[in-house]
Amino acid sequence: MPRGRFISLEGGEGVGKSTQARRLAAALQRRGLDVVLTREPGGSEGAEAIRGLLLSGAADRWTIRSEALLFAAARADHVARTIRPALEAGQWVICDRFLDSSRAYQGVGGVLADADILALHDVGSEGLLPDRTLLLRLPLGESSARASLRDEGEADRIGGRETMFHRAVAEAFERFADAEPARFHRIDADGTPEDVEARLCAALADWLV
Numbered sequence: 001m002p003r004g005r006f007i008s009l010e011g012g013e014g015v016g017k018s019t020q021a022r023r024l025a026a027a028l029q030r031r032g033l034d035v036v037l038t039r040e041p042g043g044s045e046g047a048e049a050i051r052g053l054l055l056s057g058a059a060d061r062w063t064i065r066s067e068a069l070l071f072a073a074a075r076a077d078h079v080a081r082t083i084r085p086a087l088e089a090g091q092w093v094i095c096d097r098f099l100d101s102s103r104a105y106q107g108v109g110g111v112l113a114d115a116d117i118l119a120l121h122d123v124g125s126e127g128l129l130p131d132r133t134l135l136l137r138l139p140l141g142e143s144s145a146r147a148s149l150r151d152e153g154e155a156d157r158i159g160g161r162e163t164m165f166h167r168a169v170a171e172a173f174e175r176f177a178d179a180e181p182a183r184f185h186r187i188d189a190d191g192t193p194e195d196v197e198a199r200l201c202a203a204l205a206d207w208l209v
């Protein structure tokens with residue numbers, strides 16, 4: 001049984017990751033592939049419990065260090081219980097956010113270096129990386145308008161941070177894509193969901209022949 005493919009979707013809040021993760025999973029299933037659709041933080045029983053700790057409560061509920069450790073712990077459980085077993089069984093895994101979200105969100109602010117977050121990932125998840133990372137990009141004004149329509153003004157503990165934070169996150173994703181052009185594919189997230197889905201499928205075309 002050949003190992004399955006591991007695809008992550010990344011980008012800021014409201015760019016359409018969750019919408020496109022569902023659409024991509026359905027598109028791949030229509031091609032006869034066995035697909036597991038999952039998300040972070042979450043994707044396993046333990047990680048979903050940690051998700052509740054991370055996304056609710058006061059803005060200062062966690063320090064940057066404790067928050068980064070909780071994300072890494074959630075990811076370790078998700079990788080061990082959901083992602084690795086699926087890949088080993090030949091399934092394709094589509095993950096709505098993964099390690100690069102920790103590098104972007106927990107890495108801004110200067111408390112933790114990128115190397116620190118990668119070190120946590122080495123310990124927690126033996127350094128597992130996606131085979132391909134699809135980075136959805138949209139001007140910040142448009143993604144925040146989409147997110148606030150969806151959330152009706154009730155953003156979660158991290159999504160509710162100020163515009164400067166989200167701008168720094170978007171810039172971090174761009175730096176990661178520059179540094180790893182073989183893994184990252186930049187996707188224009190503007191236009192209809194159908195348009196964006198077509199771009200995602202085009203970014204996987206070499207695997208779909």
Ligand SMILES: Nc1ncnc2c1ncn2[C@@H]1O[C@H](COP(=O)(O)OP(=O)(O)O)[C@@H](O)[C@H]1O
Pocket residue numbers: 011012013014015016017018019020146147149150189190191192193194196
């Ligand atoms: N291409 C699109 N055009 C307009 N609205 C969209 C598009 N894709 C998603 N949306 C809507 O924008 C909001 C945010 O999308 P979502 O998939 O939840 O983004 P993310 O997971 O990146 O935060 C949702 O209300 C969704 O229905």
Ligand SMILES: Cc1cn([C@H]2C[C@H](O)[C@@H](COP(=O)(O)OP(=O)(O)O)O2)c(=O)[nH]c1=O
Pocket residue numbers: 012013014017018040041055071096097098099101102103105106147156158159
């Ligand atoms: C996976 C992950 C998410 N996050 C943040 C990003 C989001 O603000 C929040 C929840 O993610 P998510 O539910 O995907 O939010 P959205 O659909 O709005 O993009 O958690 C981190 O800060 N670090 C991480 O490692």
